[in-house]
Amino acid sequence: MLQVTVAGLKLENPLMLASGILDQNGYTMKRILESGAAAVVTKSIGSEPRDGYLPPVIYPIEGGLLNAVGLSNPGIDNIGGEIKIALSAGKPVIGSIFGSTPDEFLKLAISMEEYGVSAVELNLSCPHVQGYGTEVGSDPVLVRNIVKNLKGSLRIPVFSKLSPNVNSVLEIARAASDSDALVLINTVKGMAIDIVAKRPVLSNIYGGLSGSAIKSVGLRYVYEVKREMDIDIIGVGGIENYQDALEYIMAGSKALQIGTALGKFGKSIFYRISTELAEYLSKNNIRSVMDLVGAAQI
Numbered sequence: 001m002l003q004v005t006v007a008g009l010k011l012e013n014p015l016m017l018a019s020g021i022l023d024q025n026g027y028t029m030k031r032i033l034e035s036g037a038a039a040v041v042t043k044s045i046g047s048e049p050r051d052g053y054l055p056p057v058i059y060p061i062e063g064g065l066l067n068a069v070g071l072s073n074p075g076i077d078n079i080g081g082e083i084k085i086a087l088s089a090g091k092p093v094i095g096s097i098f099g100s101t102p103d104e105f106l107k108l109a110i111s112m113e114e115y116g117v118s119a120v121e122l123n124l125s126c127p128h129v130q131g132y133g134t135e136v137g138s139d140p141v142l143v144r145n146i147v148k149n150l151k152g153s154l155r156i157p158v159f160s161k162l163s164p165n166v167n168s169v170l171e172i173a174r175a176a177s178d179s180d181a182l183v184l185i186n187t188v189k190g191m192a193i194d195i196v197a198k199r200p201v202l203s204n205i206y207g208g209l210s211g212s213a214i215k216s217v218g219l220r221y222v223y224e225v226k227r228e229m230d231i232d233i234i235g236v237g238g239i240e241n242y243q244d245a246l247e248y249i250m251a252g253s254k255a256l257q258i259g260t261a262l263g264k265f266g267k268s269i270f271y272r273i274s275t276e277l278a279e280y281l282s283k284n285n286i287r288s289v290m291d292l293v294g295a296a297q298i
C-alpha cells in the first residue's frame with residue numbers, strides 16, 4: 001500500500017532522509033533506516049574534506065532554520081566506510097555529491113557507485129558556497145552537460161536536486177531532464193540580523209531557509225514542474241506530518257524527503273508519518289499511495 005517506485009528504485013514507503021541532516025555517520029544513517037525511513041541520502045560529499053564555515057552556522061527562526069554550514073563533509077575517500085555501515089540496514093542509501101565541473105561530478109559519482117549506493121543525488125542547489133551548488137545549478141548548459149556525462153557512464157539512477165533560488169526553476173528542470181528524477185527543493189536563500197550587535201547572525205551573512213516556512217514554495221515547484229514535464233519528482237521542504245506528505249504527493253511527488261523536522265520530532269517522524277499515511281489510505285479505500293501522485297493537478 002505504501003510501496004513506491006521512483007526512478008526505478010523500489011521503496012517500502014515514500015519517505016527518505018534529506019541530505020545534510022544526521023547523515024555523515026554510518027550508524028546514525030542505519031538508525032534512521034531502522035526507525036522507518038525507506039532510504040537515506042548522505043550529506044553532500046565533495047572531492048576533498050571541507051571544514052565549512054565558522055559558527056554560527058545554524059540559526060532557528062519561526063517556522064524553520066537558517067543554515068550556512070558551508071558544505072562541511074569528510075570528502076569522497078572517507079565516506080565509503082560510513083555508507084557500508086548504513087547499507088547493513090538492508091535499505092537503499094543514496095549518495096549526494098557536489099562538484100563544479102562535469103568531470104568532477106563523474107569521478108564522485110563513480111566512487112559512490114563503487115561504495116554500493118542505489119542512486120546518486122547531484123547537489124545543484126546549495127545556496128551558500130561559492131563555485132558549487134546554485135552557482136553550478138543556475139547554468140542550464142552546465143547542468144545539461146553534468147547530467148548527460150553521468151547518464152552515459154553509470155548503472156545507477158541519477159537524481160538532480162534543484163534550487164528555488166534561480167530565475168527559472170523550469171528552465172533548469174528541463175536542462176536536467178536526462179535525470180531519472182528531480183528533487184525539489186533545496187533551501188531558500190535568506191538571512192537574519194542580530195539587532196544588538198547590528199550585524200548578520202550567520203558568519204556567512206546569507207544562509208538557506210528550511211522547515212515548514214518553505215513548504216508552500218516547495219509545493220509550488222513540484223506542482224509546476226509536474227505540470228510541464230513527464231519525470232519522477234521527489235518532494236522536499238517543510239514536511240512535518242502526513243497531511244504535508246499528502247500535499248506533496250498530490251502536487252506530483254512520487255517520494256519525499258524530510259530534514260529539518262527531525263530536529264523537532266526526532267527520528268520517530270518516519271514511522272509516525274508512514275503509519276498515518278497507511279491509515280489515511282485504508283480509511284479512504286485507496287489501494288496504493290501511487291494512485292495519489294499528481295491527484296491535485298488541474
Ligand SMILES: Cc1cc2nc3c(=O)[nH]c(=O)nc-3n(C[C@H](O)[C@H](O)[C@H](O)COP(=O)(O)O)c2cc1C
Pocket residue numbers: 018019020021043044058065067069071096123126161185186187209210211212214236237238239257258259260261
Ligand atoms: C543543516 C542543513 C544542512 C543541509 N545540507 C545539505 C546538503 O549537504 N546537501 C543538500 O543537497 N541539501 C542540504 N540541505 C537541504 C535539505 O536537504 C532540504 O532540501 C531542505 O532542508 C528542505 O527540507 P526540510 O524543510 O525538510 O529541511 C541541508 C539542510 C539543513 C537544514
